[in-house]
Amino acid sequence: MRRAIVASLAAAILLVATAPGWADPTAGKKTFEANKCQDCHYTNGPAKERTIADQLAKKGPELWYAGSKFQKAWLAKWLQDPKPIRPLKYNSLTDKNPGDHPKLAAGDADTVTEYLMTLTVKEVKAGVIKPRKNPKGRLIFMKKMPCSGCHQFPGTKFTGGMAGPSLVDAGERLNPDWIFAYLQNTKLFKPVRMMPIFEGLLSETDMKSVAQYVATFK
Numbered sequence: 001m002r003r004a005i006v007a008s009l010a011a012a013i014l015l016v017a018t019a020p021g022w023a024d025p026t027a028g029k030k031t032f033e034a035n036k037c038q039d040c041h042y043t044n045g046p047a048k049e050r051t052i053a054d055q056l057a058k059k060g061p062e063l064w065y066a067g068s069k070f071q072k073a074w075l076a077k078w079l080q081d082p083k084p085i086r087p088l089k090y091n092s093l094t095d096k097n098p099g100d101h102p103k104l105a106a107g108d109a110d111t112v113t114e115y116l117m118t119l120t121v122k123e124v125k126a127g128v129i130k131p132r133k134n135p136k137g138r139l140i141f142m143k144k145m146p147c148s149g150c151h152q153f154p155g156t157k158f159t160g161g162m163a164g165p166s167l168v169d170a171g172e173r174l175n176p177d178w179i180f181a182y183l184q185n186t187k188l189f190k191p192v193r194m195m196p197i198f199e200g201l202l203s204e205t206d207m208k209s210v211a212q213y214v215a216t217f218k
Protein backbone atom coordinates (compact mmCIF):
# COMPACT_ATOMS: atom_id res chain seq x y z
CA MET A 1 0.00 0.00 0.00
CA ARG A 2 2.63 2.45 1.18
CA ARG A 3 4.89 1.48 -1.69
CA ALA A 4 2.05 2.06 -4.16
CA ILE A 5 1.47 5.54 -2.76
CA VAL A 6 5.16 6.36 -2.95
CA ALA A 7 5.29 5.04 -6.50
CA SER A 8 2.30 7.06 -7.66
CA LEU A 9 3.68 10.12 -5.90
CA ALA A 10 6.98 9.68 -7.68
CA ALA A 11 5.14 9.24 -10.98
CA ALA A 12 3.15 12.42 -10.32
CA ILE A 13 6.32 14.37 -9.56
CA LEU A 14 7.94 13.02 -12.70
CA LEU A 15 4.87 14.02 -14.71
CA VAL A 16 4.93 17.55 -13.34
CA ALA A 17 8.67 17.89 -13.88
CA THR A 18 8.49 16.74 -17.48
CA ALA A 19 5.24 18.44 -18.47
CA PRO A 20 5.74 21.32 -20.91
CA GLY A 21 6.05 24.59 -19.05
CA TRP A 22 7.63 22.90 -16.05
CA ALA A 23 11.09 22.40 -17.43
CA ASP A 24 13.82 23.66 -15.15
CA PRO A 25 15.54 26.94 -16.15
CA THR A 26 18.69 25.96 -14.20
CA ALA A 27 18.98 22.80 -16.26
CA GLY A 28 18.39 24.91 -19.37
CA LYS A 29 21.28 27.21 -18.48
CA LYS A 30 23.56 24.17 -18.10
CA THR A 31 22.41 22.80 -21.46
CA PHE A 32 22.98 26.23 -23.03
CA GLU A 33 26.55 26.26 -21.71
CA ALA A 34 27.23 22.60 -22.55
CA ASN A 35 26.26 23.33 -26.17
CA LYS A 36 28.59 26.34 -26.27
CA CYS A 37 25.71 28.64 -27.21
CA GLN A 38 27.51 31.41 -25.30
CA ASP A 39 30.36 31.33 -27.85
CA CYS A 40 28.05 33.27 -30.16
CA HIS A 41 25.38 34.77 -27.87
CA TYR A 42 25.66 36.80 -24.70
CA THR A 43 22.93 36.46 -22.10
CA ASN A 44 23.74 39.20 -19.58
CA GLY A 45 22.66 42.76 -20.28
CA PRO A 46 22.85 45.61 -20.85
CA ALA A 47 23.98 45.72 -24.49
CA LYS A 48 27.78 45.64 -24.67
CA GLU A 49 28.56 46.81 -28.19
CA ARG A 50 29.67 50.44 -28.47
CA THR A 51 31.24 50.61 -31.92
CA ILE A 52 30.76 49.08 -35.36
CA ALA A 53 33.86 46.97 -34.66
CA ASP A 54 32.15 45.53 -31.54
CA GLN A 55 29.09 44.67 -33.63
CA LEU A 56 31.19 43.01 -36.32
CA ALA A 57 33.04 40.95 -33.70
CA LYS A 58 29.75 39.42 -32.55
CA LYS A 59 28.99 35.96 -33.95
CA GLY A 60 25.29 36.02 -33.20
CA PRO A 61 22.48 38.19 -31.84
CA GLU A 62 22.41 38.98 -28.13
CA LEU A 63 19.96 36.98 -26.02
CA TRP A 64 19.91 38.96 -22.76
CA TYR A 65 16.30 40.05 -23.41
CA ALA A 66 15.18 36.84 -25.16
CA GLY A 67 12.35 36.28 -22.65
CA SER A 68 10.87 39.68 -23.52
CA LYS A 69 11.48 39.38 -27.25
CA PHE A 70 10.28 35.94 -28.26
CA GLN A 71 7.10 33.91 -28.01
CA LYS A 72 7.82 30.78 -26.00
CA ALA A 73 6.16 28.28 -28.34
CA TRP A 74 8.07 29.67 -31.34
CA LEU A 75 11.38 29.54 -29.47
CA ALA A 76 11.01 25.89 -28.41
CA LYS A 77 10.18 24.92 -31.98
CA TRP A 78 12.89 27.02 -33.63
CA LEU A 79 15.68 25.66 -31.40
CA GLN A 80 14.85 22.15 -32.69
CA ASP A 81 14.48 23.21 -36.29
CA PRO A 82 16.15 26.58 -36.87
CA LYS A 83 15.10 28.23 -40.13
CA PRO A 84 16.88 31.40 -41.31
CA ILE A 85 15.52 34.58 -39.72
CA ARG A 86 17.86 37.07 -41.34
CA PRO A 87 17.85 36.59 -45.14
CA LEU A 88 21.56 37.49 -45.13
CA LYS A 89 24.38 35.96 -43.13
CA TYR A 90 24.84 37.60 -39.73
CA ASN A 91 26.83 40.85 -40.09
CA SER A 92 27.01 40.50 -43.89
CA LEU A 93 25.34 42.71 -46.47
CA THR A 94 26.05 40.38 -49.38
CA ASP A 95 26.20 36.70 -48.39
CA LYS A 96 23.08 34.61 -48.09
CA ASN A 97 22.24 33.17 -44.65
CA PRO A 98 23.78 29.67 -44.80
CA GLY A 99 21.00 28.29 -42.54
CA ASP A 100 23.50 26.27 -40.49
CA HIS A 101 22.38 27.19 -36.98
CA PRO A 102 23.06 24.42 -34.39
CA LYS A 103 20.00 22.28 -33.57
CA LEU A 104 18.86 21.02 -30.17
CA ALA A 105 17.00 17.79 -29.39
CA ALA A 106 13.38 18.31 -28.27
CA GLY A 107 14.02 17.89 -24.52
CA ASP A 108 17.03 20.21 -24.57
CA ALA A 109 15.13 22.79 -26.62
CA ASP A 110 12.41 22.84 -23.94
CA THR A 111 14.79 23.39 -21.02
CA VAL A 112 16.85 25.97 -22.93
CA THR A 113 13.59 27.76 -23.84
CA GLU A 114 12.60 27.74 -20.17
CA TYR A 115 15.96 29.33 -19.33
CA LEU A 116 15.88 31.91 -22.15
CA MET A 117 12.34 32.95 -21.18
CA THR A 118 13.69 34.02 -17.75
CA LEU A 119 15.88 36.65 -19.49
CA THR A 120 13.47 39.58 -19.42
CA VAL A 121 13.82 43.36 -19.21
CA LYS A 122 11.55 45.71 -17.28
CA GLU A 123 11.36 48.21 -20.17
CA VAL A 124 9.00 45.85 -22.04
CA LYS A 125 5.57 46.46 -20.52
CA ALA A 126 3.16 43.54 -20.87
CA GLY A 127 -0.31 43.81 -22.41
CA VAL A 128 0.13 47.13 -24.28
CA ILE A 129 0.04 45.81 -27.86
CA LYS A 130 -2.64 43.49 -29.19
CA PRO A 131 -2.19 42.21 -32.77
CA ARG A 132 -4.64 44.14 -34.96
CA LYS A 133 -5.04 44.60 -38.74
CA ASN A 134 -4.39 48.27 -38.26
CA PRO A 135 -4.78 50.28 -41.54
CA LYS A 136 -2.69 53.14 -40.15
CA GLY A 137 0.03 50.70 -39.09
CA ARG A 138 -0.05 49.17 -42.57
CA LEU A 139 0.29 52.58 -44.22
CA ILE A 140 3.30 53.41 -42.04
CA PHE A 141 4.93 50.05 -42.71
CA MET A 142 4.36 50.04 -46.46
CA LYS A 143 4.52 53.71 -47.42
CA LYS A 144 5.14 56.38 -44.81
CA MET A 145 8.27 54.81 -43.36
CA PRO A 146 10.63 52.54 -45.28
CA CYS A 147 10.05 49.47 -43.04
CA SER A 148 9.16 47.24 -45.98
CA GLY A 149 12.31 48.33 -47.82
CA CYS A 150 14.46 46.55 -45.23
CA HIS A 151 12.18 43.77 -43.95
CA GLN A 152 10.48 40.86 -45.65
CA PHE A 153 6.80 40.64 -44.76
CA PRO A 154 3.95 38.29 -45.70
CA GLY A 155 2.17 39.06 -48.94
CA THR A 156 1.90 38.10 -52.56
CA LYS A 157 3.03 41.15 -54.50
CA PHE A 158 6.10 42.28 -52.59
CA THR A 159 8.53 40.40 -50.46
CA GLY A 160 10.36 43.34 -48.92
CA GLY A 161 13.98 44.19 -48.29
CA MET A 162 16.81 41.98 -47.12
CA ALA A 163 18.79 44.29 -44.83
CA GLY A 164 16.83 43.49 -41.66
CA PRO A 165 15.54 40.28 -40.08
CA SER A 166 12.54 38.80 -41.92
CA LEU A 167 9.24 39.79 -40.33
CA VAL A 168 7.25 37.22 -42.31
CA ASP A 169 6.31 35.27 -39.15
CA ALA A 170 6.75 38.16 -36.68
CA GLY A 171 3.28 37.48 -35.22
CA GLU A 172 4.36 34.01 -34.16
CA ARG A 173 7.98 34.79 -33.35
CA LEU A 174 7.97 38.14 -31.56
CA ASN A 175 6.23 39.38 -28.44
CA PRO A 176 3.97 42.25 -29.69
CA ASP A 177 4.90 44.33 -26.63
CA TRP A 178 8.58 43.90 -27.49
CA ILE A 179 8.02 45.17 -31.06
CA PHE A 180 6.62 48.41 -29.62
CA ALA A 181 9.35 48.68 -26.96
CA TYR A 182 11.97 48.12 -29.67
CA LEU A 183 10.63 50.97 -31.83
CA GLN A 184 10.32 53.23 -28.83
CA ASN A 185 13.64 52.45 -27.17
CA THR A 186 15.82 51.07 -29.98
CA LYS A 187 19.09 52.18 -28.38
CA LEU A 188 18.51 50.09 -25.27
CA PHE A 189 18.45 46.92 -27.37
CA LYS A 190 20.74 48.07 -30.19
CA PRO A 191 23.26 50.79 -29.31
CA VAL A 192 24.98 50.00 -32.63
CA ARG A 193 22.50 49.29 -35.36
CA MET A 194 21.62 49.39 -39.00
CA MET A 195 17.97 50.16 -38.42
CA PRO A 196 17.08 53.86 -38.19
CA ILE A 197 15.73 55.30 -34.97
CA PHE A 198 12.07 56.25 -35.29
CA GLU A 199 11.90 58.22 -32.07
CA GLY A 200 10.89 61.73 -33.16
CA LEU A 201 9.82 60.49 -36.61
CA LEU A 202 6.87 58.44 -35.41
CA SER A 203 4.57 59.42 -32.56
CA GLU A 204 3.92 56.91 -29.78
CA THR A 205 0.47 56.25 -31.26
CA ASP A 206 2.01 55.59 -34.68
CA MET A 207 4.54 53.22 -33.11
CA LYS A 208 1.71 51.36 -31.41
CA SER A 209 -0.19 51.14 -34.72
CA VAL A 210 2.77 49.76 -36.62
CA ALA A 211 3.59 47.31 -33.79
CA GLN A 212 -0.04 46.08 -33.80
CA TYR A 213 0.17 45.61 -37.55
CA VAL A 214 3.52 43.77 -37.54
CA ALA A 215 2.19 41.52 -34.75
CA THR A 216 -0.43 40.16 -37.20
CA PHE A 217 2.23 38.81 -39.62
CA LYS A 218 1.88 35.05 -40.05
Ligand code: HEC
Nearest residue numbers: 035036037039040059060061083084085086090102104112
Ligand atom coordinates in the same frame (compact mmCIF):
# COMPACT_ATOMS: atom_id res chain seq x y z
C1 HEC B 1 28.50 29.71 -34.31
C2 HEC B 1 27.69 30.71 -33.63
C3 HEC B 1 26.40 30.27 -32.98
C4 HEC B 1 26.20 29.27 -32.04
C5 HEC B 1 27.23 28.29 -31.47
C6 HEC B 1 24.81 29.36 -31.66
N1 HEC B 1 24.19 30.37 -32.33
FE1 HEC B 1 22.31 30.98 -32.08
N2 HEC B 1 22.49 32.29 -33.62
C7 HEC B 1 23.64 32.51 -34.33
C8 HEC B 1 23.35 33.38 -35.46
C9 HEC B 1 24.33 33.86 -36.50
C10 HEC B 1 21.96 33.65 -35.40
C11 HEC B 1 21.11 34.43 -36.40
C12 HEC B 1 20.41 33.37 -37.26
C13 HEC B 1 19.42 33.89 -38.27
O1 HEC B 1 19.18 35.11 -38.33
O2 HEC B 1 18.85 33.08 -39.00
C14 HEC B 1 21.47 32.98 -34.21
C15 HEC B 1 20.15 33.08 -33.74
C16 HEC B 1 19.70 32.56 -32.54
C17 HEC B 1 18.44 32.85 -31.95
C18 HEC B 1 17.44 33.87 -32.49
C19 HEC B 1 17.95 35.23 -32.02
C20 HEC B 1 17.43 36.44 -32.76
O3 HEC B 1 17.50 37.55 -32.19
O4 HEC B 1 16.99 36.32 -33.92
C21 HEC B 1 18.35 32.10 -30.80
C22 HEC B 1 17.21 32.08 -29.82
C23 HEC B 1 19.58 31.33 -30.71
N3 HEC B 1 20.37 31.64 -31.78
C24 HEC B 1 19.86 30.42 -29.70
C25 HEC B 1 21.00 29.61 -29.69
C26 HEC B 1 21.21 28.51 -28.77
C27 HEC B 1 20.25 28.08 -27.69
C28 HEC B 1 22.43 27.96 -29.08
C29 HEC B 1 23.09 26.75 -28.47
C30 HEC B 1 22.40 25.50 -28.73
C31 HEC B 1 22.98 28.74 -30.18
N4 HEC B 1 22.08 29.72 -30.52
C32 HEC B 1 24.22 28.53 -30.74
C33 HEC B 1 24.89 32.00 -34.04
C34 HEC B 1 25.12 30.94 -33.16
Ligand code: HEC
Nearest residue numbers: 141145146147150163164165179190193194195196198210
Ligand atom coordinates in the same frame (compact mmCIF):
# COMPACT_ATOMS: atom_id res chain seq x y z
C1 HEC C 1 17.42 50.81 -43.29
C2 HEC C 1 16.80 49.54 -43.06
C3 HEC C 1 15.68 49.42 -42.04
C4 HEC C 1 14.50 50.15 -41.97
C5 HEC C 1 14.06 51.28 -42.82
C6 HEC C 1 13.72 49.53 -40.88
N1 HEC C 1 14.41 48.51 -40.32
FE1 HEC C 1 13.77 47.32 -38.82
N2 HEC C 1 15.61 46.46 -38.72
C7 HEC C 1 16.66 46.69 -39.60
C8 HEC C 1 17.83 45.95 -39.16
C9 HEC C 1 19.17 45.91 -39.86
C10 HEC C 1 17.45 45.26 -37.99
C11 HEC C 1 18.32 44.35 -37.12
C12 HEC C 1 18.86 45.11 -35.97
C13 HEC C 1 19.89 46.12 -36.33
O1 HEC C 1 20.94 45.76 -36.84
O2 HEC C 1 19.61 47.31 -36.13
C14 HEC C 1 16.04 45.59 -37.75
C15 HEC C 1 15.26 45.07 -36.72
C16 HEC C 1 13.88 45.20 -36.63
C17 HEC C 1 13.03 44.47 -35.73
C18 HEC C 1 13.49 43.35 -34.80
C19 HEC C 1 13.50 42.07 -35.59
C20 HEC C 1 14.22 40.95 -34.91
O3 HEC C 1 13.83 39.80 -35.17
O4 HEC C 1 15.18 41.19 -34.16
C21 HEC C 1 11.74 44.90 -35.93
C22 HEC C 1 10.49 44.42 -35.23
C23 HEC C 1 11.80 45.96 -36.91
N3 HEC C 1 13.11 46.11 -37.33
C24 HEC C 1 10.70 46.68 -37.37
C25 HEC C 1 10.81 47.76 -38.22
C26 HEC C 1 9.73 48.70 -38.50
C27 HEC C 1 8.32 48.58 -37.94
C28 HEC C 1 10.24 49.64 -39.34
C29 HEC C 1 9.53 50.88 -39.90
C30 HEC C 1 8.94 51.78 -38.91
C31 HEC C 1 11.62 49.28 -39.62
N4 HEC C 1 11.93 48.16 -38.93
C32 HEC C 1 12.46 49.96 -40.48
C33 HEC C 1 16.62 47.50 -40.71
C34 HEC C 1 15.62 48.41 -40.98
